Amino acid sequence: MQTLNKVLQLSSAERWLLFETLVLLNLIRLGLVFVPFQQLRRLLARGVVRSDQLMHRVSPEHIVWAVNAVCSRIPNKAKCLAQALTTQGLLSRYGYTSELRIGVAKNGFGKLAAHAWVEYQGRIVIGGIPNLQTFTPLPALELDP
Numbered sequence: 689m690q691t692l693n694k695v696l697q698l699s700s701a702e703r704w705l706l707f708e709t710l711v712l713l714n715l716i717r718l719g720l721v722f723v724p725f726q727q728l729r730r731l732l733a734r735g736v737v738r739s740d741q742l743m744h745r746v747s748p749e750h751i752v753w754a755v756n757a758v759c760s761r762i763p764n765k766a767k768c769l770a771q772a773l774t775t776q777g778l779l780s781r782y783g784y785t786s787e788l789r790i791g792v793a794k795n796g797f798g799k800l801a802a803h804a805w806v807e808y809q810g811r812i813v814i815g816g817i818p819n820l821q822t823f824t825p826l827p828a829l830e831l832d833p
Contacts, residue, residue, distance in 0.1 A: 701746070702754075705751070705754045706757060708754075709751075709754040709755055709774060710758050712774050712778065713755070713758055713762070713770060714762075716773045716774055716777070717766060717770045720767075729773075729829070732773060732776075732831065733780075733831050736831065746778075746782045748779060748808050748813060751775060751779055752813050752814050754778070755774050755814060759771055768804045768805065768815050769790075771804075771815065772788050772804040772805055772806045772814060772815050773788065773804075775806045775813065776806050779808060779813075780831045784808060785830065786806050786830070787806065787808075787828035788804065788805075788828065788830075788831070789805050789807055789815075789826070789829075790803070790804045790826045790829070791805075791820070791823025792823060792824055793823045801823075803820070805817075805820070807828070
């Protein structure tokens with residue numbers, strides 16, 4: 689009930705952004721299970737609808753806020769890759785160019801670990817973790833519609 693009260697206190701634009709984020713995040717989560725990664729990225733790039741009316745209407749900070757808010761309240765928390773793809777898709781939709789970064793590292797048991805994050809204007813906007821420096825970044829991925 690407390691969450692509903694918080695949502696009702698938001699502006700209609702913020703509620704719409706949360707809804708948009710929830711839908712996109714869940715589509716991406718499904719896509720990561722059923723669609724090859726490169727095909728999912730192509731679908732995401734094609735699905736991003738940009739228009740002059742949307743350009744910079746929502747700030748990158750609000751987009752990150754929405755992704756964090758939605759991810760913290762869904763069952764089976766979204767993994768870093770789903771969060772990063774959702775953030776990048778929304779940033780692109782609102783006219784911002786960002787880079788999806790994926791890094792790899794060996795964990796304490798010698799197994800390969802991976803982590804995804806998004807950089808916007810040279811800084812990490814989502815996916816920053818304390819041990820990020822242990823991951824070797826692969827080439828950056830931009831979302832080209």
